[in-house]
Amino acid sequence: MRSRIALAPALAFALAAVLALVAAPAPPVQAAPAATATYNIWAWNVAGWKMNRASTTNGMVSGAVASIGNRGAQFVVFNELCWQQYKAIQSGLRNAGWPQDVNNFSRWEPQTSASCNGEPYGLAIFSKAPLGTAERLTLAQDESQEQRKLLCAPLAAQPKVRFCGTHITPSNTVINGRKINETQLGQVLARIESHHAAGGTTVIAGDFNAQPSYGRLNTWYDAALSTPDNPDNTGNYRELDDTDPRCPGYGEATTENNILGKCGQASKIDLIFIRKNKLTPGYTSDALAISQACDGPCSDHRITTGTASITY
Template sequence: MELQLDLCEDRLTRECAWTDRRSMGDEMRLGRTLAVLVAATLGALAGPVPAQAATVNTTYNVWSWNVAGWKMHRGSTGNGLIPALSNSIRNRSAHFAALNELCWSQYKAVQANLRNSGWPQDVENFSRFEPHNDTACGGEPFGVAIFSKAPLGAANRYALAADGTTETRKLLCAPLSARPHLRFCTTHITPSNEVVNGEKINETQLGQVLTRLEAFHAAGDTVIVGGDFNAQPHYGRMNPWYSTSLTVPNNSGNTGFYRELDDTDSRCVGYGETTVYDGNTEGLCGQGKKIDMIFVRQNKIVGAYDGDSLAISTSCGGACSDHRILIGTVTVSITQ
């Protein structure tokens, strides 16, 4: 909501008649009087100086995972995936969790597991789901989800440009009920490089998500977004995201405002740690590629931040995903 203030100016007309004969003292007193009068008048015309909005600094632990819920699990809720991811959320003291490639039944199972363990503060209001396809999980919805330890407000659900498949990619966000200017989001960008309407579709989707985040910022919000971006940090299509302050051999040419929570990793500064399966060699610094990320606008970050990716659990009758869990800790400034 935008607040508009109409400032009314009083137009003051003062006519003064002075005699030609004055003493020097009279003229000096007159000068001082006029100076005071002008200052007072200008102050009245300018009006009161608006108070700066109060902010609070708070630290959050963020957790994000592409679970390959249909690709590797065929929608199963009984093969070890649900306790593996739910235990990780609890063990990592996550305040926010984002899940990509999740089937509806898996979403409900995670919801029940976290609820029954007492993880959320409000057991009836701590998660949101958004389908990318209504039937892709053996006839049930397939999409993305967010979970929050604190109660959530109304969700924002945005469809991204079509990539020519049966999947409609989305951006899903929700604010905290008690802190409406803090918003947590997740997205899963298409891996397609196809040119649609004159631009590569993955670039289009990245631009659409970024535009939404910047609109939230313009409205006074602090946004934390995690998910599968299907792009490595040093790719040109990520330059509009990463802050201009990040200029290192592994990641340069950036024109944006955001930092990724693992971009200070000493093993690969500016890039971070791989987020995919063992054996992949497509990334920088002699490791697998990094395509999962957690971003925060740099001007909202207070102090140091960090991120890490976790080895893929094998408690699902084998690997639980072809992606690693990505975690991060960040202190952010939030408008109250």
């Protein structure tokens, strides 16, 4: 009897401790810290048929392969690339030791059926790291025979990071009550915003056929970005050249044509966008002079490059 009485206080204390543990709220779950990665981006509208007549030997292909390597690019977009040139660039990059996986580093999407000596031309993306399953969006049709596209693919090892390329029509034709170039830009923006809503980070580059100052890009450019040469923005994206001090908010020309851009230069229509909340400060971009090594100019567009650190 004596020992049972002696144990009672100890038992009561132990029971109280257990009940306190059960009643205590669970500690909050800590969100995993965002990962950060830096990418060098490279984009070029090569005018594969218009300027190069589908050639794989006139210097455009070899020049592109060399530039990709020299610039340390990890993500590459081509516009107006003939099928023959796409295959030649694949081979050239393999031979240069550029891709980590020689069988899984590029994706192709035709925009015409037979514009390059019977072969199509279109849009291509290349990635130094292996790619996952491609996503292909056909945009609203303009009055031409070319079918504009959006082509995206995630990184196989980091599927939250997605690379995309596009080529928007220059047409202002009103179709179904809206200018067709505005419709296409809206379709592309909606798709990459859906990537963001699903927790992804998208890098998109290509020929947007719109200068940064054009009103149809206001829903793209960050609402916090307002300069004399790029006002009235309402969007969430930064273009990697929009901090260029030579033309703030606009950037450097990506053509050498007679279409006037801002700050006394030619037009800028080749753009690289990343959503502002996935982009760390210090991003940069550059437009390279058009090479004359392709029996004349290699394109009517400059190669556009950029470097950015993103979170995902």
